[in-house]
Each structure stands twice: as C-alpha cells, then as structure tokens.
Amino acid sequence: MKLTLHIWRQKDAKSPGRMVQYEATEVEPDMSFLEMLDGLNEKLIGQREEPVSFDSDCREGICGTCGMMINGIAHGPRRGTTVCQLHMRYFNDGDTLQLEPWRDKAFPVIKDLVVNRDSLDRIIQAGGFISARTGSAPEANSVQVPKTNADQAMDAAACIGCGACVAACPNGSASLFTAAKISHLALMPQGQPERSRRVINMVTTMDQEGFGNCTMHRECEAVCPKEISVRFIVELNREYLRANFKERETILPALL
Amino acid sequence: MSETAIQPRTRDPVASKSAVWLVLFYRSTIGKKVIMALTGSIGIGFILLHVSLNLLAYGGPSAVNGADRFLKSTGGWLWLARAILLVAVLLHILVAYQLSRISLKSRPVNYQQWEPVGSNWASRTMRWTGVFLALFIALHILHLATGTLHPNFIQDDVYHNVVSTFRMWYVAALYIFSMCLLALHVYHGAWSMFQSLGYNHPKYAGWIRPVATLITVVIVLGFISIPVGVFTGAIH
Numbered sequence: 001m002k003l004t005l006h007i008w009r010q011k012d013a014k015s016p017g018r019m020v021q022y023e024a025t026e027v028e029p030d031m032s033f034l035e036m037l038d039g040l041n042e043k044l045i046g047q048r049e050e051p052v053s054f055d056s057d058c059r060e061g062i063c064g065t066c067g068m069m070i071n072g073i074a075h076g077p078r079r080g081t082t083v084c085q086l087h088m089r090y091f092n093d094g095d096t097l098q099l100e101p102w103r104d105k106a107f108p109v110i111k112d113l114v115v116n117r118d119s120l121d122r123i124i125q126a127g128g129f130i131s132a133r134t135g136s137a138p139e140a141n142s143v144q145v146p147k148t149n150a151d152q153a154m155d156a157a158a159c160i161g162c163g164a165c166v167a168a169c170p171n172g173s174a175s176l177f178t179a180a181k182i183s184h185l186a187l188m189p190q191g192q193p194e195r196s197r198r199v200i201n202m203v204t205t206m207d208q209e210g211f212g213n214c215t216m217h218r219e220c221e222a223v224c225p226k227e228i229s230v231r232f233i234v235e236l237n238r239e240y241l242r243a244n245f246k247e248r249e250t251i252l253p254a255l256l
Numbered sequence: 257m258s259e260t261a262i263q264p265r266t267r268d269p270v271a272s273k274s275a276v277w278l279v280l281f282y283r284s285t286i287g288k289k290v291i292m293a294l295t296g297s298i299g300i301g302f303i304l305l306h307v308s309l310n311l312l313a314y315g316g317p318s319a320v321n322g323a324d325r326f327l328k329s330t331g332g333w334l335w336l337a338r339a340i341l342l343v344a345v346l347l348h349i350l351v352a353y354q355l356s357r358i359s360l361k362s363r364p365v366n367y368q369q370w371e372p373v374g375s376n377w378a379s380r381t382m383r384w385t386g387v388f389l390a391l392f393i394a395l396h397i398l399h400l401a402t403g404t405l406h407p408n409f410i411q412d413d414v415y416h417n418v419v420s421t422f423r424m425w426y427v428a429a430l431y432i433f434s435m436c437l438l439a440l441h442v443y444h445g446a447w448s449m450f451q452s453l454g455y456n457h458p459k460y461a462g463w464i465r466p467v468a469t470l471i472t473v474v475i476v477l478g479f480i481s482i483p484v485g486v487f488t489g490a491i492h
Contacts, residue, residue: 069370072371098369103365203285207284212285213355213359216448234455237286238456240454244287
C-alpha cells in the first residue's frame with residue numbers, strides 16, 4: 001500500500017506549524033498506524049530529515065499516550081480504537097490522510113503531533129483521589145458494593161486519559177474526562193468522604209485550565225477509545241448540583 | 257470590661273458565604289449550563305402556551321380575540337409573566353454569549369480538517385439559530401404585539417392582524433423559515449437541558465429524546481399550520 005500523508009510539523013511550542021506532505025510506501029495491511037509512521041520516520045532519518053514526533057507507549061490500547069487527528073477524527077475512523085490499535089487494513093491503497101495534533105488551549109503542542117496534557121493531570125490532582133487507610137490491604141469483601149454501581153464505576157474507570165474527548169469536542173471541553181473520573185469515585189463507597197469537595201475542585205480546575213463547556217454534541221462519546229458514555233457527563237452535572245445545593249455547608253470551607 | 261469581649265459583627269457571615277457560593281456557581285461552566293437549561297425551559301413552556309393559543313385561530317375571531325381579552329384582563333399577572341420571560345430571555349442570551357466565548361477561546365488554533373461523528377445538525381447550529389431567533393423575537397414583537405411594523409394593524413383585533421399579515425406570501429415564508437430554525441433550536445435544547453440538570457433516572461431518562469422530539473414536532477407544526485391555514489383558506 002501507498003499513502004499520501006499531510007502531517008502537521010511544528011518545531012517546538014513557540015514556532016508556527018504547517019502541514020507537510022509525505023509519501024508512505026511499503027505499508028502492510030497488518031501494520032498498526034504507528035508502525036506505518038515508524039516506517040515513514042526510518043525513511044526520513046535515512047534521508048537525514050527530522051522524523052515526525054508522535055506520542056506512544058504501550059501500543060496495545062490501554063495506556064492513553066498515543067492519539068492524533070486522522071482526517072478530522074480523533075484516533076481515526078474506527079470506533080473504540082486508539083491510534084496504536086488502528087490497523088492499516090482499514091485504509092485503502094492511495095488514500096490521502098491528514099494528521100494533526102489534538103488542538104486545545106489547554107493542550108499546547110510540544111512538537112509535531114505531541115501535545116502537553118498536564119492540564120488533565122491537574123484536574124486529577126484537584127480531587128481524583130480517595131483517602132485510603134494505610135497498613136495491610138483490607139479483606140476484599142468487607143466493603144460491599146452493589147453490582148450495578150460496580151459495573152458503572154468500571155465503565156467510567158475505563159478512561160485512559162488520552163484526551164480524544166477534548167480534541168473532538170467543538171467546544172474543547174474536558175467534560176467527559178472529568179465526568180468519568182468523578183463518576184467512577186462517586187459510585188464507590190471509598191469515594192464518599194471527598195465526594196462533594198472532589199466535584200467542586202475538579203470542575204473548578206477544569207474551568208481554570210481553559211477547557212470549554214459541554215453542549216452535548218456527543219462527539220466525545222463517538223471518538224472515545226474506551227466508548228465512555230456521555231451519561232457520565234449527566235452524572236457529573238448531577239454531582240455538581242448535589243454538592244452545591246445539598247452539601248453547600250460542608251463544601252463552603254473548601255471554597256473560602 | 258472583659259478582655260474577651262466579642263467584637264460586634266459588621267456583616268452576617270452566613271449571608272456573605274451564600275453570596276460567595278452563588279458567584280462561584282455562576283462562574284463555573286456547569287452552573288452556567290444550569291442557567292441555560294432553566295431559562296430555556298421557561299422559553300419552552302412559553303412556546304407551548306403560545307402555540308396552543310395560536311391554534312384557537314381555527315375557532316375564528318371570537319376565540320382568538322376572547323383569549324387576548326382574557327390575558328389582558330389579568331393585568332398585573334400578565335406583566336409579571338412578561339417580566340419573567342424577559343429576564344429569562346436576557347439571561348439565556350447573556351450566558352450563551354459567555355459560554356460561546358469560553359468555547360471559542362478554548363481552541364485558538366483550528367483544525368485543518370474536522371469531521372463530525374457524534375453531533376447533529378441541530379446541536380452544531382445552536383449559536384446561529386439562537387442569534388436568528390433573538391432577531392426574530394424582536395421583529396415578531398414589533399410586528400404583531402406593538403404593531404409598529406404592521407402595515408394594517410388594528411389594536412385588540414389579533415385575529416385580523418394575524419390573518420391579514422399571513423396573506424402576504426413573503427411574511428408567511430419568513431415566518432415558516434423562522435419556525436423551522438426554532439424547531440432546530442428546540443430539538444437540541446429540549447433534550448440537552450435535561451442533561452445539564454443531571455436528570456439520569458434509570459427508568460425515565462430514556463423518554464427525554466422522544467419527548468423532546470414530540471415537543472419540537474408539536475411546536476413547529478402548530479405554528480406553521482397558521483400561515484398554511486391562511487394560505488389554504490382554512491383560516492379566513
């Protein structure tokens with residue numbers, strides 16, 4: 001297979017970027033998308049050109065490090081797939097592909113297709129944790145969790161924090177990411193002590209980082225490699241309202 | 257005099273804390289979305305009332321003008337309703353403007369290519385239909401409520417004012433077009449307001465989409481049926 005690639009090249013965070021055309025040759029259908037880019041990079045290195053920078057780590061779809069826009073869709077055309085698990089058999093010989101980094105004020109480009117996603121880490125730092133007892137691990141069944149809660153918490157916890165939801169959102173909103181983290185902990189008994197403060201602090205941080213608001217386009221849900229539902233955003237809104245109206249007295253010290 | 261005399265309080269700490277809470281709630285994007293949902297639901301309630309009163313046109317001049325007389329006879333209540341609506345509309349516009357600015361600022365560099373895979377036409381056009389509807393509402397009030405833009409306005413004869421204006425094809429066409437944009441706005445708004453308010457009932461949340469679609473269909477068909485009725489002679 002041969003492909004024509006238009007790739008966003010940007011030297012560093014301060015330089016302006018532009019789309020540059022490359023030809024990818026000897027592409028095998030069994031290659032992953034990143035292996036195809038590895039092939040292109042070897043060719044570029046052989047020609048003494050700067051290889052294309054992109055993020056990757058596990059290459060098995062579970063770490064959330066990789067990600068880019070392929071023809072205007074985060075993680076490419078396949079649903080529920082990270083770029084590393086997207087295989088070239090889903091493309092045709094002669095296809096033209098546009099590769100761009102995630103674009104958001106809170107995701108500044110570091111180089112080419114690599115963006116800085118520290119803003120998501122700061123949302124987690126604001127409240128994505130629980131107060132845990134130190135010492136030996138408690139007996140597993142000593143804390144009872146209803147099956148439906150466990151299932152929903154597991155669905156939310158599937159978030160790998162890749163940032164595709166932000167990249168795909170026309171509003172540049174991190175609502176799905178934040179919602180998944182908050183729902184995951186709010187559904188579990190271990191998440192209860194910090195429940196109200198967590199949602200207030202994480203939403204406040206999300207807003208401060210410059211992410212947009214959720215207008216329910218549902219683009220995030222469609223590109224999420226873990227297929228996390230927007231119903232968790234409904235859950236997030238509910239948690240936020242609950243903290244503000246029902247737990248106002250307990251959260252006020254945290255606000256002042 | 258005791259050393260530990262309590263200083264007189266200059267302000268009520270609970271009240272000032274409440275004010276802080278409200279400011280922070282408003283400042284958050286979720287708080288703003290809640291305001292959008294609440295003011296939008298007032299709008300949808302008004303539109304449903306409006307469309308049901310419009311359908312009285314099929315009952316002839318006495319039904320329409322009778323309803324008009326009844327509303328005006330309520331005096332202060334009518335003005336209270338108008339005040340609530342005005343505040344709701346202005347808040348809806350203000351918060352929409354603020355939220356749009358936040359969204360636009362969040363993506364300073366646009367994509368060369370972006371393909372929609374989850375959104376629909378209604379959700380993507382909310383800002384544009386919203387701006388258009390604000391202009392439409394202003395024109396509509398000047399046209400049929402105050403009569404400023406009506407060439408043939410008779411005070412308190414609502415039936416005549418409506419029927420005579422819809423005999424002009426371009427007024428009817430503009431009106432029908434506006435109602436189609438209203439339908440787009442309500443199709444997304446009536447659904448997404450429940451999301452903003454965190455409505456997630458396991459049994460009834462599944463009804464939000466069909467009910468929002470039904471509201472949209474009722475509103476758009478109800479409004480459009482009046483100029484169509486005038487055109488076909490069903491209303492004369």
